[in-house]
Amino acid sequence: MTKTALSPGHGTATPWLAVGFAVAAGVIGACQVGKAAIALSALRADLGMGLAAAGWVLSVFNLIGVATGMALGVGIGRWGDRRTLLRGLALVAAASLAGAASESTAMLLATRFVEGIGFLMVIVGAPTMIARLSRAGDLRLAFGIWGAYMPVGQALMILAAPLVLVPFGWRGVWIANAILVAGFALVMRRATAGVPAAAVRPSGSVLHDMRMTITAPGPLLLAAIFGCYSLQYLGVMGFLPTILIEREGFSPLAASELGALAIAMNGIGNLAGGLLLQRGAVRWRLILVAAGGMGAAGLGIFLVPLPFWVTYLLYLIFSGISGMIPASVLGAAPQHAPAPHLVPATNGLLVQGSNLGQVVGPPALGALAAATGSWSWSPAIVTTASAIAMLLAVVLRRRERRFR
Secondary structure, three states, X not given: OOHHHOOOOOOOOOOHHHHHHHHHHHHHHHHHHHHHHHOHHHHHHHHOOOHHHHHHHHHHHHHHHHHHHXXXXXXXXXHOHHHHHHHHHHHHHHHHHHHHOOOOHXXXXXXXXXHHHHHHHHHXXXXXXXXXXXXXXXXXXXXXXXXXXXXXXXXXXXXXXXXXXXXXXXXXXXHHHHHHHHHHHHHHHHHOOOOOOOOOOOOOOHHHHHHHHHOOHHHHHHHHHHHHHHHHHHHHHOXXXXXXXXXXXXXXXXXXXXXXXXXXXXXXXXXXXXXXXXXXXXXHHHHHHHHHHHHHHHHHHHOOOOOHHHHHHHHHHHHHHHOHHHHHHHHHHHHHOOOHHHHHHHHHHHHHHHHHHHHHHHHHHHHHHHHHOOOOOOHHHHHHHHHHHHHHXXXXXXXXXXXX
């Protein structure tokens, strides 16, 4: 496999409008992740939801990604990326609208499950579409922009949701998101109607394509790095609002605003990573530096007693420098896919790695803090994941020598 696996149209100018719509689709999808977190208290009060069920409301998207990411990627190779992306948006909109009518926890969880499938269709279809349309010289920048979809979407929802949540409740948030997603899908469908269609792969053995992807060293290596990153990132950033409220005494609103700023820094880090790669930075070195920076910042956040604003600055550094990892990993998928038609499957495998880290990270840090009665032992998990990611970056260096 060589760099020609990127896409058939890489010699032409990049259609930035279509790429922008693919990125925006990811941002709007990420809003559906963030809306549950911001509305969780209202959900629990209205539906009589226990903590365990509330946890499922938050984590069902990640579990779907862990279970089906690569299989969906194989499917996208047969359905076409743009078509899959638009259908995913339609599914998210319909499920969000149905969720607003939920009268029980079971019904809400069912609609969140459907939302999660639609969201997965978006976040696997969008990077596949970006990889196919982007000119080779623009690919690194395009994926740097794409990598910011999750922090930007979550930060926007954290800031915007209270404007709807206070007067209209959590059902209003769900309805507003349904309208947003459906409206965006209609606009995107019309605006990208002239985009060349993907070459759809004829039906074949799904298991064969999955086996080719998961046994290729490159995709597995990238998925493992992405998993180490997301384990650290969500484990540390996921507890930031709780720490701000319980340990620092901030109000929920102030904690949300500080949390949104810290999350937004991750988006800036993604953009910076994309620009650095565009200007010739070496991918494995960016990952090495970012992983090391995450581990060092994590030590300062949890282990060293510091004034609050110094600790918060470390949170900003942690979030910002970590953003260079998604920009680096996601942009490498077309290059490391074992065959051109397996770029979607490789993207799906990366989603599985990321979601596995997100499922493991917060419970692991939370359980350790509960068992020890302190956050001081958290660096044991953060620095271990950081060290593994650094080691994997060195291994990636050896793999990427083949592409020079």
